[in-house]
Amino acid sequence: MTEAPVIEPVIEVQDLVTHFGDRIILKGITLAVRPGEILVIMGGSGSGKSTLLNHLLGLLVPTSGRVHILGQDINRISGQALSELRQKTGVAFQGGALFSSMSVLDNIMLPLIEHTHLDRMTMEIMARMKMEVVSLAGFDALMPAELSGGMIKRAALARAIVMDPRILFCDEPSAGLDPVVAAQIDDLILLLRDAMQMSVVVVTHELESAFKIADRICVLDQGEVLALGTVEEIRANPNTRIQNLLNRRIEEAELDPEEYLRRLTGQSSTKEGP
């Protein structure tokens, strides 16, 4: 009898712990992203989701634990290997991170100029193909300052996918957009995954978007994975904190009067543990 082939995850995070100074931000995160999967990382402000994303991008070094991207430990590979890995991943940053002095076309072409030796015409056609995909056709010459919020998000997505990455990271792709434009961005992410078989990691606090696009949702809370499961599993999770998040209920933080007083008077120790 032959066994089913083992499908290696494209992203593997194991016991990830990180501090900013004395403050612990991530308290032992473990998760994996499967090929072709859309994983949505959700959580409120301060939950650690942006910090986790920065670790997945190799922008932060953890206190302990490891992050494997496409089988490589992102904190233990050479600069050359990291550069090659970055060619296989695309990132759409929350604010777009477009260069204000460059046209839309030049912004989208930038990864190709940085990482390849392709002919200029090939690069321009590739960039314009991705502009077609994100419905920015014909806006080559516009500058970022001339774009609406939705157009900036779409341009950032086009740049993120211009090299046909195996993994696409999106930081709050629909935040700050009106519902119709936000839904278009969600549809675009689904289209990209289906057509290009990309794995996608989306960080968002937009519930509607998360439920629409996610294969699985990872709920972060105070630096810990509160739940990891399909949309149905998350919806049905009885955990009060998750239900509060889903129902937008405000949760009052537990107050330790002694610790609170020390904090106000500047004598608090923010270190965790004994």
Added chain:
Amino acid sequence: MSVSVSNRGGAHIVTLAGEIDLQTSPQVRDAVLDSLRQGGAVVIDMGGISYIDSSGVASLVEGFQVARRQGVAFILAAVSPAAMRVLQLARLDKVFAFQPDVDTALAEGI
């Protein structure tokens, strides 16, 4: 990846095989543009392609545009479903001329 060019029925047959990606697509571009420089119709045999990325597709787009300027046929033959998905993403399935195989392309397309 391999690329070879032959002549049949007055057309250049550019036969592609393997993975066409950022590293290999310049060879595809060179073969396509060289064939067009010599004049005559071009058929791209894509039956042996296991993967094609946007840079490979961009090379074909550039070739197609040159062929149109020259008034010669430019046909994609034996396009796999996976390659067609890449073309469809940028709606290029509505732009290129397709035939199921090289023989049909030579018989009907040029």
